[in-house]
Amino acid sequence: MVDLRTTTTLALARAVVRAHALLGDPAAQLFGRSARRDPYPVYERVRASGTLPGSRLGVRITASHRVCSQLVRDQRFGTVPASALSPADSTVHVDGRRLVNPVEESFLSRNPPEHTRLRKLVAPFFTPRALRGQTPVVEHVVEEFLDEIGDRPTFDLIGDFAARVPVRVITDLLGVPDADHASFARWGAALVGALDGVRTAGEMRALHEGLREFDAFLTDLVEQRGRTPGDDVVSALVAVDDLAADDLIATTELLLVAGFETTVNLIGNAARAVMAHDDVRAKxxxxxxxxxxxxxxxxxxxxxxQYTARSPLERVEVEGVELAPDTPVVLLLAAANRDPEVFAEPRRFDPGRSDGREHLAFSAGIHYCLGANLARMEAAAALRGLFRRYPRLRIDGRVRMRPSGIIRGAARVPVRA
Ligand code: HEM
Structure with missing residues (x-):
């Protein structure tokens, strides 16, 4: 249950963010709801106010490609838990047991040496070599879902297609039997909502529910894999002798959530870009x-x-700014990707550009996205299949964006075939 104190703390925190946003504080504008539909003007305001401007919310923020790229690779910096950006404690207990929060406790949010040890356990499953045989499997999944849409004149690009492919691919890879897409979508949405720092009592309730259901599901799965191991990721983790139960659950949950809550948006954002650019569609x-x-x-x-964060583990100077230990620095990866110091005509969508690979969408350094190869392959297969089947696909209704600031994508895209 979410108590009155938490509800009040969250409401107060929202009011403070809103007040600072109105006074022009760019970090507050970013954390507020108004930037959700189109955050890019806020990023440009950050860029215009310096390389590493401060905020009344106690964080530093940067739109600079140079600084983002430096900080994600700098060993003097560590990760920032989402709770550092949230005013309320989101810990969930069931029968006296504290439930694992994969966003906070997986290797995504850990520093070496634990990060190194845990990432090594699952990295072999995501190498280009390990994924080589996966392309036809993914193409098959894409065709299966397109067949289900079939001759329907209209459908929801996200719910009927983009969200389904990644759930199936990552659950197969992890050895999750009979994955129920609707449950995964609900748990993923609750956890991703918490990535931004929980802001409302409703988000807190959704997080508690999501964590509870996800935990029960995975505890069952781990028991099953212990009894009848396969050649999947969860079986490999269960077989590791000295892996703590919480680390096993956090790693599995991270892979599941990171595997589909991001890729759905890559497919959705790419398909919307194709529908918006006739020349890209023709090519x-x-x-x-x-x-x-x-x-x-x-x-x-x-x-x-869209962004991540790091904080210094010791006193550090960056671009002439002294940073005390634990000062969160918000790294606007999406803004770095439009930095005119690196990209020519950054606001132009141009798949033919020669500087495109400099982007930081998958971060860099030790936390470089483990699923980057898988995500690229899945999204390309989904786009190929979608436009081959529906060459004249177009938007037909109001696009609804997700309510998250960190994760960017549409929740609903009505389309006509
Ligand atoms: C379009 C799709 C994806 C995007 C844009 C994306 C983006 C990212 C980013 C930016 C990070 C680093 C965050 C930081 O530096 O703080 C990250 C880490 C991670 N991603 Fe992805 N990701 C995607 C798909 C996937 C997929 C399909 C998986 C499948 C397993 C995955 C698994 C992970 C894991 C495990 C980490 C943590 C790596 C570490 O901390 O060492 N991601 N991702």
Missing amino acids: LLDDPAYAEAVVEETLRFDPPV
Whole structure:
């Protein structure tokens, strides 16, 4: 249950953020709801106010490609838990047991040496070599879902297609049997909502519910895999002798959530870009292999993960600014991807550009996205399949964006075939 104290704390915190946003504080504008539909003007305001401006919310923020790139690689910096950006404690207890929060406790949010040890356990499953045989499997999944849409004249690009492919791919890879897409979507949405720092009592309730259900589901799965191991990721983790139960659950939950809550938006954002640019559509129809360039440019132009954060582990000077230990620095990866010091005509969507690979959509350094190869391959297969089947696909109704600031994508895109 979410108590009155938490509800009041969250309401007060929202009021403070709103007040600072009105006074022009860019970090407050970013954390407020108004930037959700189009955050890019806020990023440009951050860029215009310096390389590493401060905020009354106690954080530093940057839109600079140089600084983002430096800080994610700098060993003097560590990760920032989402709770550092949230005013309320989101810990959930069931029968006296504290439930694992994969956003806070997985290796995504840990520093070496634990990060190194845990990442090593699952990294072999995501190498280009390990994924080599996966392309036809993913293409098959894409075709299956397109067959289900079939001749329907209208459908929801996200719910009927973009959200389904990544859930199936990552659950297969992890060895999750009979994955129930609707449950995963609900748990993922609750956890991703918490990525931004929980802001409302409703979000807190959704997080508690999501964590409770996800935990029960995974505890069962781990028991099953202990009894009848397969060649999947969860079986491999269960077989590791000295892996703590919480680390096993946090790692599995991270892979599941990171595997579909991001890729759905890469597919959705790329498909919307194709529908908005006739020249891109024409080239894609002419040469399906062009899908890879479209995906790469989508990662630069409108990335599914918009920002991350780091804080110094010791006193550090960056770009002439003294940073005390634990000062959160918000790294606007999506703004870095439009930094005119690195990208020519950064606001132009151009899959043919030669500087595109400099983007930071998958971050860099030790936390470089483990699923980058898988995400690229899935999204390209989804785009190829979608436009081959529906070459004249177009938006037909109001697009609803997700309510998150960190994760960017549409929740609903009505389309006509
Ligand atoms: C378009 C899709 C994706 C995007 C944009 C994306 C983006 C990112 C970013 C930006 C980070 C680093 C965050 C930081 O530096 O603080 C990250 C880490 C991670 N991603 Fe992805 N991701 C995507 C898909 C996937 C997929 C399909 C998986 C599948 C397993 C995955 C698994 C992970 C994991 C495990 C980490 C943590 C790595 C570490 O801390 O060492 N991601 N991702």
